[in-house]
Amino acid sequence: MEPHFIKGGKYEKWNPLFETLATFAFTPKLVTTSGTHIRDGVDLKRTMMTVVLALVPCLLFGIYNTGHWELAVQEGNRNLPYFAEMGAKFLTGLTIVLPVIVVSYGVGLTIEFMFGMIRGHSLHEGFLVSGMLIPLTMPADVPLWMVGIATAFAVIIGKEIFGGTGMNVVNIALTARAFLFFAYPTSMSGDKVWMSGLGDKMATNPEGLDGFSGATALGDLASFMSDKATVAGEVVQSNEAVQNFSSEYTVWESFAGMIPGSIGETSTLACLIGAALLVITGVGSLRIILSFFAGGFVMGLLLNALGGNPYLDLPAYYHLIIGGFAFGAIFMATDPVTASQTALGKIIYGFLGGFLAIMIRVLNPAYPEGVFLAILFMNIMAPIIDHYIVQSNINRRLKRLKTA
Amino acid sequence: MSNTISIRKGLDIRLVGEATKEIREVPVTGIVGVSPLDFHGLTPKMVVKEGDIVSVGDILFYDKKKESIKFVSPASGTVKQVVRGEKRRITNILIATDGKQTAKKFDLKKISDYSSEEVKALLLESGFWSSMKQRPLDIIADPSNDAKGLFVSSFDSAPLAPDYDYVLSEDMDALQVGFDALQILMKGNVHLSSKPNSEFAKINGVTHHCFEGVHPVGNVGTQIHHIDPVNKGEFVWALNIQEVAAIGKFISSGTIDPTRKIALTGSEINTPTYLKIVKGSTMSALVEKQIEGSNVRYISGNVLTGDKKELTDYIGFYANQITVIPEGDEYKFFLTTGWLGLGFDKFSNSRLFPTFLLPKSKNFRLDTNTNGEERAFVVTGELERVFPFDILPVQLTKAAITEDIDSMENLGIYEVAPEDFALCEYVCTTKINIQDKIRQGLDLIASECM
Numbered sequence: 001m002e003p004h005f006i007k008g009g010k011y012e013k014w015n016p017l018f019e020t021l022a023t024f025a026f027t028p029k030l031v032t033t034s035g036t037h038i039r040d041g042v043d044l045k046r047t048m049m050t051v052v053l054a055l056v057p058c059l060l061f062g063i064y065n066t067g068h069w070e071l072a073v074q075e076g077n078r079n080l081p082y083f084a085e086m087g088a089k090f091l092t093g094l095t096i097v098l099p100v101i102v103v104s105y106g107v108g109l110t111i112e113f114m115f116g117m118i119r120g121h122s123l124h125e126g127f128l129v130s131g132m133l134i135p136l137t138m139p140a141d142v143p144l145w146m147v148g149i150a151t152a153f154a155v156i157i158g159k160e161i162f163g164g165t166g167m168n169v170v171n172i173a174l175t176a177r178a179f180l181f182f183a184y185p186t187s188m189s190g191d192k193v194w195m196s197g198l199g200d201k202m203a204t205n206p207e208g209l210d211g212f213s214g215a216t217a218l219g220d221l222a223s224f225m226s227d228k229a230t231v232a233g234e235v236v237q238s239n240e241a242v243q244n245f246s247s248e249y250t251v252w253e254s255f256a257g258m259i260p261g262s263i264g265e266t267s268t269l270a271c272l273i274g275a276a277l278l279v280i281t282g283v284g285s286l287r288i289i290l291s292f293f294a295g296g297f298v299m300g301l302l303l304n305a306l307g308g309n310p311y312l313d314l315p316a317y318y319h320l321i322i323g324g325f326a327f328g329a330i331f332m333a334t335d336p337v338t339a340s341q342t343a344l345g346k347i348i349y350g351f352l353g354g355f356l357a358i359m360i361r362v363l364n365p366a367y368p369e370g371v372f373l374a375i376l377f378m379n380i381m382a383p384i385i386d387h388y389i390v391q392s393n394i395n396r397r398l399k400r401l402k403t404a
Numbered sequence: 405m406s407n408t409i410s411i412r413k414g415l416d417i418r419l420v421g422e423a424t425k426e427i428r429e430v431p432v433t434g435i436v437g438v439s440p441l442d443f444h445g446l447t448p449k450m451v452v453k454e455g456d457i458v459s460v461g462d463i464l465f466y467d468k469k470k471e472s473i474k475f476v477s478p479a480s481g482t483v484k485q486v487v488r489g490e491k492r493r494i495t496n497i498l499i500a501t502d503g504k505q506t507a508k509k510f511d512l513k514k515i516s517d518y519s520s521e522e523v524k525a526l527l528l529e530s531g532f533w534s535s536m537k538q539r540p541l542d543i544i545a546d547p548s549n550d551a552k553g554l555f556v557s558s559f560d561s562a563p564l565a566p567d568y569d570y571v572l573s574e575d576m577d578a579l580q581v582g583f584d585a586l587q588i589l590m591k592g593n594v595h596l597s598s599k600p601n602s603e604f605a606k607i608n609g610v611t612h613h614c615f616e617g618v619h620p621v622g623n624v625g626t627q628i629h630h631i632d633p634v635n636k637g638e639f640v641w642a643l644n645i646q647e648v649a650a651i652g653k654f655i656s657s658g659t660i661d662p663t664r665k666i667a668l669t670g671s672e673i674n675t676p677t678y679l680k681i682v683k684g685s686t687m688s689a690l691v692e693k694q695i696e697g698s699n700v701r702y703i704s705g706n707v708l709t710g711d712k713k714e715l716t717d718y719i720g721f722y723a724n725q726i727t728v729i730p731e732g733d734e735y736k737f738f739l740t741t742g743w744l745g746l747g748f749d750k751f752s753n754s755r756l757f758p759t760f761l762l763p764k765s766k767n768f769r770l771d772t773n774t775n776g777e778e779r780a781f782v783v784t785g786e787l788e789r790v791f792p793f794d795i796l797p798v799q800l801t802k803a804a805i806t807e808d809i810d811s812m813e814n815l816g817i818y819e820v821a822p823e824d825f826a827l828c829e830y831v832c833t834t835k836i837n838i839q840d841k842i843r844q845g846l847d848l849i850a851s852e853c854m
Contacts, residue, residue: 027742027775035822035826035839038772040753041747043777165779281756282754285785401636
């Protein structure tokens with residue numbers, strides 16, 4: 001079959017597609033030509049597939065969590081028991097999450113193939129991961145067409161115009177999220193988008209939803225900064241706000257992810273399972289993950305020390321387990337292409353990322369979640385950090401010349 | 405004795421087919437070849453022509469740009485052919501041996517009567533200078549420069565490399581004479597790096613250094629970097645320790661001994677062992693009766709830096725071993741032996757494969773498959789783990805690829821040779837031929853800055 005696709009063959013134009021499928025099924029028979037005669041077993045396919053595997057716990061939990069809140073909306077009961085009707089919840093979640101994944105991969109891979117055919121190369125594996133990350137950062141109620149547009153924007157503007165996998169400046173999945181956040185803010189924030197079906201039901205058939213709130217932990221926290229602090233839809237006194245908050249979102253529930261939020265980000269536990277796989281295999285940088293958490297925690301402590309309103313008084317550890325903090329630290333900040341590339345640079349990059357994430361989250365009322373903005377900002381800053389590390393290496397060499 | 409320097413960054417690739425400590429002599433018959441292509445950047449000027457009678461030590465050709473650098477015949481016989489390739493470039497000088505190995509007699513004084521300049525002239529005239537490499541650029545040393553030091557590594561840490569403690573165990577006297585000559589040449593700046601508890605520590609007069617750790621600990625480039633790194637405008641020279649012993653024999657006897665002991669290694673060799681050969685022997689004579697199957701790769705040198713050869717080719721000038729491994733030109737189904745398989749048969753520095761769980765005693769039979777296609781740089785921190793230099797390998801490689809001379813200079817191109825990047829090339833997910841890129845960078849530096 002191969003002769004039809006090689007240069008001069010009947011379907012030469014389609015070679016990138018053929019090659020992609022062929023090299024997926026079989027490691028090609030390429031041999032070394034010069035230099036080292038043997039090569040390490042590792043390749044980009046295996047590397048990327050490992051990240052996808054690491055995302056599976058988040059994905060499975062996300063599906064269940066989405067199903068849970070869909071049922072909660074239908075019954076109008078925010079305190080629906082979490083571990084009941086598990087099969088039904090999972091299936092419901094699947095019907096919501098699966099189409100998002102299909103759209104993300106469908107749109108993204110189509111565009112990647114088009115660019116591959118223009119440039120005459122097979123699919124480069126970066127999108128295998130991006131295509132999974134994008135759905136996991138979306139609110140459950142996001143319209144599918146928005147996912148499609150966001151994916152297209154991220155792949156074309158975020159990546160392909162820079163030259164494809166390995167050339168992008170900012171994280172692809174976060175580009176998609178940022179695009180939606182600024183282009184369609186009503187679908188990406190507020191308290192109606194995080195539970196599937198809530199928006200529709202409120203508009204058409206609000207019966208049974210009296211007093212029902214679709215707010216996330218971060219949404220509630222953002223209200224602490226305003227005149228009217230609310231927790232899960234109920235107005236609370238500011239001196240009791242933190243207490244009410246921590247009984248609505250207990251540490252365990254927040255850590256395990258039994259709270260509303262974007263599809264795959266709520267469970268810190270699932271993220272940590274993924275992190276374990278990434279760190280053991282060496283795909284994800286432990287330096288970045290740890291320093292990111294450290295940065296967030298330090299900022300949290302600083303805010304505690306500052307004090308003055310309920311949000312600032314929220315215990316620092318809470319920041320690490322709510323919202324997309326853990327997901328961002330483990331799966332987004334560690335993207336090797338957009339992170340710092342030097343060992344020391346990674347620590348600085350991670351620390352500042354976590355630090356900024358909490359700063360934006362707490363101190364900027366317009367953006368309830370700061371993680372993705374902080375990481376995007378640090379993506380831009382990473383080359384500057386690296387520049388100074390490289391420069392210090394150069395200076396060491398120059399100094400040696402002078403003293404010699 | 406100075407302190408032991410320990411190299412932690414690196415990788416010992418554990419291959420099947422280490423040579424057993426026995427020596428088999430391969431008689432010189434048929435044809436031997438000397439290839440000017442073994443010397444990077446050399447333009448040869450022929451001295452002999454087809455049909456000339458030569459003996460061991462007769463000059464075959466010299467360097468057209470630096471005419472004092474001479475290249476001599478390793479065998480006695482008749483010049484059979486001067487083989488030319490594209491653009492009439494000389495690719496090989498073939499000598500039909502007469503089997504007698506009659507050698508040209510040099511008239512030598514006692515070594516202590518020589519001056520530095522006289523030693524240099526003697527090494528140039530006898531062809532030994534062609535073994536002397538210089539840094540920067542990793543080419544034959546330019547005799548008109550002054551080097552700040554001469555570095556010799558007494559061990560090779562590459563996969564399946566020969567053990568010089570064994571190879572040179574009977575040549576300690578010659579080695580001492582060789583080092584004495586080098587001391588005169590270098591006015592004292594001779595550095596000898598050895599493993600802990602090595603016999604070579606008994607050599608007198610040189611500055612000893614002790615190294616331990618993982619490959620590339622035995623590479624002279626690693627040792628130079630940790631002893632006295634090269635700055636812009638400086639030169640250092642390096643010599644293989646077997647050549648030092650050969651120089652010693654030459655000075656003692658007045659004739660050139662063209663034999664060397666090499667290791668015949670690799671998973672496809674039936675009985676890996678040491679061979680005593682004449683330089684330039686044909687590969688087919690060296691691997692005779694040792695190979696089963698035909699789909700194998702013959703490498704003159706080790707698997708990381710050696711040259712691919714055919715059976716009809718000749719062993720390379722700088723090679724101290726031959727490695728034969730299986731070719732990997734076959735498709736591998738992704739779930740069994742391919743990219744998503746368990747991979748117990750693959751040796752990887754990455755923990756994506758279970759190599760790190762297997763006992764250290766397990767050796768691997770690796771083939772020449774690249775295990776993936778070329779990609780852009782994505783994974784970071786990978787090269788740094790096997791690169792024991794205070795140099796940023798990815799950044800330097802990128803500077804070489806983009807032909808950015810300023811960055812290359814700043815990032816340390818003067819200190820490195822392609823072989824220093826061999827492990828980087830092995831572990832790199834991108835499958836880019838990093839050694840080629842560094843060589844191209846060095847060529848650019850040679851033409852623009854030297």
